[in-house]
Amino acid sequence: MLKIQRVLPAPMAGYTDFVFRKLLRRLGVKYTFTEMISAKALVLKNPRTLEMVKKINKEPDVIVQIFGNEPKTMAEATRLLYDMGIKRIDINMGCPQRKVVRTGAGAALMKEPLIVAQIVREVSKAADIILSVKMRLGWRENTAPELAYICEQEGAKFITVHARTKTQMFSGNAKWDEAKKIKKRITIPLIINGDIIDIKTAQTAIRDSNADGIMIARAMIGSPWIISLVEKGLYSSSNKSIDISLKKRLDIALTHLELMREYYNKRNLWVAKRQISHYSHGLRYSAYFRKAIFNAKDWKEVKILLLSLFEKNFKKDITIG
Numbered sequence: 098m099l100k101i102q103r104v105l106p107a108p109m110a111g112y113t114d115f116v117f118r119k120l121l122r123r124l125g126v127k128y129t130f131t132e133m134i135s136a137k138a139l140v141l142k143n144p145r146t147l148e149m150v151k152k153i154n155k156e157p158d159v160i161v162q163i164f165g166n167e168p169k170t171m172a173e174a175t176r177l178l179y180d181m182g183i184k185r186i187d188i189n190m191g192c193p194q195r196k197v198v199r200t201g202a203g204a205a206l207m208k209e210p211l212i213v214a215q216i217v218r219e220v221s222k223a224a225d226i227i228l229s230v231k232m233r234l235g236w237r238e239n240t241a242p243e244l245a246y247i248c249e250q251e252g253a254k255f256i257t258v259h260a261r262t263k264t265q266m267f268s269g270n271a272k273w274d275e276a277k278k279i280k281k282r283i284t285i286p287l288i289i290n291g292d293i294i295d296i297k298t299a300q301t302a303i304r305d306s307n308a309d310g311i312m313i314a315r316a317m318i319g320s321p322w323i324i325s326l327v328e329k330g331l332y333s334s335s336n337k338s339i340d341i342s343l344k345k346r347l348d349i350a351l352t353h354l355e356l357m358r359e360y361y362n363k364r365n366l367w368v369a370k371r372q373i374s375h376y377s378h379g380l381r382y383s384a385y386f387r388k389a390i391f392n393a394k395d396w397k398e399v400k401i402l403l404l405s406l407f408e409k410n411f412k413k414d415i416t417i418g
């Protein structure tokens with residue numbers, strides 16, 4: 098798998114929905130991750146969870162990320178997903194949110210190596226799937242090397258590490274060099290994640306961690322093209338930028354908006370507002386744009402605001418040039 102794609106787009110709740118994954122594929126990305134999906138909610142056939150996976154059979158290379166802390170439920174969820182045509186499952190062991198860790202799931206699993214062993218064993222036996230695990234460095238200290246080793250022994254085929262502990266949440270810098278200790282304990286590929294925003298940080302993260310690939314989360318929101326651009330530039334010595342022309346940027350934002358309008362059938366305008374607001378990053382008038390977009394009444398107004406933001410930036414480009 099890593100031979101084909103060394104730069105993976107991260108799973109992101111609230112962002113990497115069906116539409117975002119489709120957009121990534123149009124931009125040349127093969128493997129994508131879903132948002133994290135509750136194994137329990139899936140087994141209990143919660144309508145909102147079923148909605149999240151309803152078209153999943155149309156995505157051959159999607160990796161479905163599940164979270165939970167009961168081995169039997171995680172295995173049952175895996176079987177359900179397998180029956181829907183899913184071939185790749187990722188287990189979330191890194192989410193620090195209170196509502197998740199309170200149930201013993203996400204990053205809380207990093208304190209429970211015995212449960213981890215059971216979960217990974219049961220899930221990998223549940224169906225003919227490729228299993229991966231996404232973790233943090235640990236709860237408070239770097240315990241990931243041992244945990245990653247356990248995951249490999251029980252059937253995981255690659256490990257992703259967000260190089261922060263749970264107690265760090267998103268503060269401080271990701272400690273890429275700490276991931277080296279994981280690499281020493283496992284033979285399966287390691288993906289390094291955290292604070293990678295361009296080709297240079299991608300190269301440094303790989304060098305510091307010895308990882309086999311990288312994963313990008315926040316930097317791809319409003320800039321989904323970054324995944325294929327970093328992939329192309331990762332092993333080149335030229336310091337290529339990940340910037341694309343304003344025109345291309347607008348085209349991608351408009352495509353994203355159109356795909357959301359189609360998929361959500363005009364519902365969920367707020368999802369579109371949130372996603373589209375990020376395309377203004379680094380542009381002039383972006384603060385005004387973000388405020389205006391959140392007050393927009395309908396899809397048409399969001400589109401008009403987007404076009405006018407880029408129009409103003411095109412003009413400025415010409416004036417300056």
Ligand SMILES: Cc1cc2nc3c(=O)[nH]c(=O)nc-3n(C[C@H](O)[C@H](O)[C@H](O)COP(=O)(O)O)c2cc1C
Nearest residue numbers: 107108109110132133231259291292293313314315
């Ligand atoms: C809004 C948001 C939602 C996220 N949702 C998930 C998720 O569903 N599953 C997961 O494993 N990590 C999730 N993460 C963590 C990211 O995948 C990633 O590990 C983290 O943001 C660090 O990478 P970055 O510095 O490239 O953003 C989320 C992060 C953010 C900011």
